[in-house]
Amino acid sequence: MKIVVCVKQVPDSDAALAINADKTWILESGINFGLNPYDRYALEEALKIKDAGEGEVVAVTLGPDRAAQVLKTCLATGADRAIHLKDDAFQGGDPWANALALAAAIRTVEPDLVLCGFQADDDTLAQTPVLLAGILDMPHATGAMKIERTDAGVRVERELEADRREVVDLPLPSVITVQTGINEPRYASIKGIMAAKRKEMKTPDPADLGIDPSQVGAAGSRLRFFDMAVPPKKEGGEVLTGTADEIALALVKRIRENTGVL
Amino acid sequence: MAGKILTVIETDAGRVRDCSYELVTLARELAQATGGTACAAVLGDDPVAAATQVAGHGVETVYAVKDPGLAAYTADGWAAALKRLMASEGVDIVLFSHTPLGWDAAPRLSAVHSLPALTEIVAVEDGGKVWTRLMFNGKFQVRMTLDGTPAVVTVQKGAFPPCEEQGQGAVKEVAIGLEPGAIRQKYVETTSAPASGKVDLASADIIVAGGRSIGSKEKFGIIKELADALGGQVGASRPVTDAGWLPHEHQVGSSGITVKPKLYIASGISGAIQHIVGMKQSGYIVAINRDKEAPIFEVADVCIIGDQFEIVPALTKAILEARGHG
Numbered sequence: 001m002k003i004v005v006c007v008k009q010v011p012d013s014d015a016a017l018a019i020n021a022d023k024t025w026i027l028e029s030g031i032n033f034g035l036n037p038y039d040r041y042a043l044e045e046a047l048k049i050k051d052a053g054e055g056e057v058v059a060v061t062l063g064p065d066r067a068a069q070v071l072k073t074c075l076a077t078g079a080d081r082a083i084h085l086k087d088d089a090f091q092g093g094d095p096w097a098n099a100l101a102l103a104a105a106i107r108t109v110e111p112d113l114v115l116c117g118f119q120a121d122d123d124t125l126a127q128t129p130v131l132l133a134g135i136l137d138m139p140h141a142t143g144a145m146k147i148e149r150t151d152a153g154v155r156v157e158r159e160l161e162a163d164r165r166e167v168v169d170l171p172l173p174s175v176i177t178v179q180t181g182i183n184e185p186r187y188a189s190i191k192g193i194m195a196a197k198r199k200e201m202k203t204p205d206p207a208d209l210g211i212d213p214s215q216v217g218a219a220g221s222r223l224r225f226f227d228m229a230v231p232p233k234k235e236g237g238e239v240l241t242g243t244a245d246e247i248a249l250a251l252v253k254r255i256r257e258n259t260g261v262l
Numbered sequence: 263m264a265g266k267i268l269t270v271i272e273t274d275a276g277r278v279r280d281c282s283y284e285l286v287t288l289a290r291e292l293a294q295a296t297g298g299t300a301c302a303a304v305l306g307d308d309p310v311a312a313a314t315q316v317a318g319h320g321v322e323t324v325y326a327v328k329d330p331g332l333a334a335y336t337a338d339g340w341a342a343a344l345k346r347l348m349a350s351e352g353v354d355i356v357l358f359s360h361t362p363l364g365w366d367a368a369p370r371l372s373a374v375h376s377l378p379a380l381t382e383i384v385a386v387e388d389g390g391k392v393w394t395r396l397m398f399n400g401k402f403q404v405r406m407t408l409d410g411t412p413a414v415v416t417v418q419k420g421a422f423p424p425c426e427e428q429g430q431g432a433v434k435e436v437a438i439g440l441e442p443g444a445i446r447q448k449y450v451e452t453t454s455a456p457a458s459g460k461v462d463l464a465s466a467d468i469i470v471a472g473g474r475s476i477g478s479k480e481k482f483g484i485i486k487e488l489a490d491a492l493g494g495q496v497g498a499s500r501p502v503t504d505a506g507w508l509p510h511e512h513q514v515g516s517s518g519i520t521v522k523p524k525l526y527i528a529s530g531i532s533g534a535i536q537h538i539v540g541m542k543q544s545g546y547i548v549a550i551n552r553d554k555e556a557p558i559f560e561v562a563d564v565c566i567i568g569d570q571f572e573i574v575p576a577l578t579k580a581i582l583e584a585r586g587h588g
Contacts, residue, residue, distance in 0.1 A: 017398055096378040123397050124535065125381050127369035134373025139446035140337055142366045159517055160362045163510050167450035181504030222409040223378045231403040231560050239565045244572040248580035254564055259525045259546045261468050262584065
């Protein structure tokens with residue numbers, strides 16, 4: 001079983017974020033980046049399938065030079081090889097342009113299964129994996145909380161609202177996005193970190209993948225962001241200050257006056 | 263632009279979901295702004311009854327898209343059926359709710375047109391030329407445009423009010439005739455997690471919710487004590503239930519329970535979009551967080567910037583005293 005795991009490097013969840021001068025994205029200087037939390041669960045799910053039988057896990061990312069860090073994390077955690085779409089032509093793309101580039105890279109692997117995190121923690125658009133499935137003409141399922149091998153393919157439990165799940169069978173190859181909480185992700189061992197240094201990391205450019213550079217990256221994008229801003233706060237939101245006891249007393253008063261529950 | 267704005271209706275046990283009526287509000291607004299028409303589609307093996315429910319809500323036509331292959335939701339089935347409907351009816355904008363159905367089907371439909379989707383939007387301007395959504399877990403909002411049509415959009419639950427009944431639209435039955443093999447996913451069943459019977463967040467008047475910053479299962483005690491003092495229930499953000507500190511039935515948010523208590527106290531919850539969607543309709547919201555930039559403060563009536571391990575026990579004590587004296 002050959003499994004591709006698509007990963008993304010995103011700002012750490014506790015990074016202090018600021019908006020760039022064009023108001024199109026965050027300022028990327030001076031903050032720490034790491035593996036998208038959702039993708040850690042996708043990687044673990046791939047490694048679990050590999051552990052249960054024969055297989056190869058290939059980690060794929062699209063991002064600038066610094067994104068090699070998340071591929072190293074995947075390799076150190078147990079992925080067998082990696083593909084990094086780091087050519088300038090790939091950068092700055094919308095989800096369609098990114099899915100097109102990722103699809104071309106994934107075709108070279110000929111996987112049985114493509115696993116992705118449910119969404120990226122930065123833009124939370126939650127669409128690139130499904131677009132990718134469309135481009136690859138593979139069936140897909142989103143928000144998996146359980147993935148099991150069956151004779152004909154995989155059985156997926158999709159998370160619905162209100163603690164319900166939808167059970168669906170898919171043939172292979174398929175694209176599946178994974179929710180947080182599906183498993184307990186492992187972390188890299190020292191041995192794994194050492195072994196990762198000898199693992200293959202390919203960096204194909206558009207020509208290597210047979211892609212027209214005008215179709216990917218910023219040039220191939222039609223979704224544009226602008227006017228990024230801090231959202232307006234709720235009108236009338238009041239800030240309470242003081243010692244903990246002072247705040248508590250003021251709060252009891254507010255709760256009495258405004259809710260009728262005390 | 264004067265084409266059709268198509269709302270994809272979701273049903274639950276035959277009943278049209280509230281979030282679908284929110285979409286109809288948006289569809290009507292867009293139709294008015296563009297001179298187009300608001301339409302809706304109900305997909306299923308027997309969609310007419312649900313289509314008839316929607317028809318009295320200010321849409322011109324409700325397409326009852328009927329096929330045995332649409333008996334249960336599948337991404338392939340929904341994408342194939344809607345692709346055909348869009349082509350035959352001249353649709354400019356397709357609206358889905360940002361739900362497990364919407365985020366599964368919308369990008370697949372969008373891919374048919376070689377376009378990205380516009381996901382989890384909260385506002386629209388200029389008749390669908392400019393859309394607004396949140397990013398970075400709600401810290402920032404951004405406006406966006408899509409250069410291309412049709413626009414396939416998912417809309418955050420609760421972003422628009424549900425529509426009022428108005429007029430009487432036509433129900434038009436459409437037989438799609440999906441080929442065998444067109445649907446590769448096979449729906450098996452829908453399951454519900456066994457409930458303990460002790461937790462009922464959906465009908466609670468008071469909820470005290472904690473987040474990942476509590477740090478451990480044991481430290482969650484301060485949240486439980488405050489909930490007990492108030493006679494309320496304990497809620498949690500997703501990382502808490504993912505980590506196994508509390509069962510999933512305590513999770514508030516788009517993937518958990520949507521709540522509407524009279525009082526919601528969020529302690530150490532930063533306010534990721536998926537959490538806010540599940541609690542922003544609460545009557546009175548108190549947020550306690552060390553980070554003054556935390557998005558939870560955007561929806562709070564009372565903002566307390568400080569250490570939950572000091573504030574929450576002090577509040578528990580004050581509540582108990584107030585009750586003792588009251």
